[in-house]
Amino acid sequence: MxxxxxxxxxxxxxxxxxxxxxxxxxxxxxxxxxxxxxxxxxxxxxxxxxxxxxxxxxxxxxxxxxxxxxxxxxxxxxxxxxxxxxxxxxxxxxxxxxxxxxxxxxxxxxxxxxxxxxxxxxxxxxxxxxxxxxxxxxxxxxxxxxxxxxxxxxxxxxxxxxxxxxxxxxxxxxxxxxxxxxxxxxxxxxxxxxxxxxxxxxxxxxxxxxxxxxxxxxxxxWLLPDDRPLPSEVEAFLDAGEPPVHVGFGSVRAPEGVARAVIGAARSLGRRVIVGRGWAQLSPVDDEPDCLAVGEVNQRVLFTRVAAVVHHGGAGTTTTAALAGVPQVVVPQVYDQFYFARRVERLGIGSAHPSGGPTVDSLGTALNRALDPTVTAAARLVARSIRxxxxxxxxxxxxxxx
Structure with missing residues (x-):
């Protein structure tokens, strides 16, 4: 055939x-x-x-x-x-x-x-x-x-x-x-x-x-199997402290200043950050050692090693994060991303960012909710049912x- x-x-x-x-x-x-x-x-x-x-x-x-x-x-x-x-x-x-x-x-x-x-x-x-x-x-x-x-x-x-x-x-x-x-x-x-x-x-x-x-x-x-190991610099960063927050917007546009806002919000909660560059070319805001920028990596492995994933709400990223059992903060931009933001909220596996541009305060609130132990437990439970x-x-x- x-x-x-x-x-x-x-x-x-x-x-x-x-x-x-x-x-x-x-x-x-x-x-x-x-x-x-x-x-x-x-x-x-x-x-x-x-x-x-x-x-x-x-x-x-x-x-x-x-x-x-x-x-x-x-x-x-x-x-x-x-x-x-x-x-x-x-x-x-x-x-x-x-x-x-x-x-x-x-x-x-x-x-x-x-x-x-x-x-x-x-x-x-x-x-x-x-x-x-x-x-x-x-x-x-x-x-x-x-x-x-x-x-x-x-x-x-x-x-x-x-x-x-x-x-x-x-x-x-x-x-x-x-x-x-x-x-x-x-x-x-x-x-x-x-x-x-x-x-x-x-x-x-x-x-x-x-x-x-x-x-x-x-x-x-339709999930693509991925057995690639994480790059050595990513492994070293993960091993150097508590699980960080990951932020990435894949192949879509990212809100203006979202990397700066996520980093500020994560730092206010005592969290490190991995920045997925993606097509929008996100990057850290300074050279502090609590942030690491990465290109194309195995997200199915990486997401199991982070505390939360901040993303746009694309079908693939939402499913990968759900399969990893990690809490999510969805910052939707267009089309079906608003649907996935609502589903993440409804399932109790993360939080949806409200309409409007993300700020340190707004993302800090959403991230703090997503990091609640009850949300982490729900994310791990839902992960067992993802086919x-x-x-x-x-x-x-x-x-x-x-």
Whole structure:
């Protein structure tokens, strides 16, 4: 069986797809991954055949002047990414039996599958991104959107969301479909998500709120095994004192001054800090020995050695911290990160930072709550229920499709 895995997202979407790719390859399947060029070297080092699509994303994590693009600029951006996707995915799908699309920006995948007459699976990484009367669409933090106020009708919000999909993506998608001899799509979101999307999220941490349409298949999170040892300087820092606080924002933008605020908050509580540079290039504020900056390391090991993890609330980081049994402080920025912040609070395994820019005082309060012994105990308890068989479940279902 030959399988194409496609995502156009950042590390939060790419890493689960790489995890599934390595699982499928280990079971003897042929796998091709199509994703932004940022992850090509890493994926190929793990033995994954890789086709890059679109521009590099790393620069998007650094704050730039310029504001929100104009409608004309946005139209050109959308037409460009849709064209790039159809070209790259169309070529990568040669000889494939099924395409697995990960994340909401994988616009071309189903059309390419339809044109080739092969299978198609859409995968979400957070329940809140799939339509349900149990929750509203995840628009908080997105340009032009704020938190919903008062009593809201979730079904009405999802209907409005669908109209937004049609207006934003419909013209470019249907132009490419027409060029392939395919009929136009009248409901872009339903076309992409299908009536039975997969949900690659842990059932304890991020359960599907059903029963309701669509008929969601929850596989569990797609976690990438990692047996790399920690660098010697990290081991030495960990051994030199009490467990530190880790702060990192992965491949997303970090709030202005967040590293300084976390370090100040941790110091006020007598804690050291490990700063994960990430794409935002966070760094310590001085040369004091109680802080250490690190690049790409094995978080599944590192998180078991720290007192708390301060992060953005991405699906992957939240799941990794939950699996490690470490308290979390979530400082959400956009999209599904607000959902994971609420889940961490609800499960009692950490605290969610309130809206607004983080300060030493606000992070000190959130961090002090997360370090409470009852929260630490809850985090360790929840860790026992976090599943690690998500890729095995997904691989089995794909083989059953064949």
């Amino acid at each position: 030959r399988i194409l895995l496609f995502t156009i997202g950042s590390r939060g979407e790419a890493q689960p797809m790489v995890a599934l790719a390595t699982r499928l390859a280990a079971s003897g399947q042929q796998v091709v991954m199509c994703a932004p060029p940022d992850f090509q070297t890493w994926a190929e080092r793990l033995g994954v055949t890789y086709v890059p699509v679109g521009p590099r994303l790393r620069g998007t994590a650094r704050r730039k002047a310029g504001g929100v693009p104009s409608p004309e600029q946005r139209r050109h951006m959308i037409e460009g990414t849709v064209t790039d996707q159809f070209t790259a995915v169309g070529a990568a799908a040669e000889g494939c039996d099924v395409i697995v699309a990960g994340g909401a920006l994988a616009i071309a995948a189903r059309s390419v599958a339809e044109r080739r007459g092969i299978g198609y699976v859409y995968t979400a990484f957070a329940p809140v991104t799939l339509p349900s009367p149990q929750h509203a669409p995840p628009v908080q933090g997105m340009p032009g959107h704020g938190p919903a106020e008062g009593t809201v009708d979730n079904s009405a919000l999802w209907a409005e969301d669908a109209r937004g999909w049609d207006a934003l993506w419909g013209p470019a998608l249907n132009a490419r479909r027409e060029a392939l001899g395919l009929p136009p799509v009248t409901d872009v979101r339903s076309h992409l998500f299908t009536g039975a999307p997969w949900l690659a999220a842990d059932p304890t941490l991020a359960p599907w709120p059903g029963p309701a349409q669509p008929d969601v298949v929850q596989t569990g999170a 690690t068989d998500g890729t095995a479940t997904a691989a089995r279902r794909l083989l059953e499709m064949a």
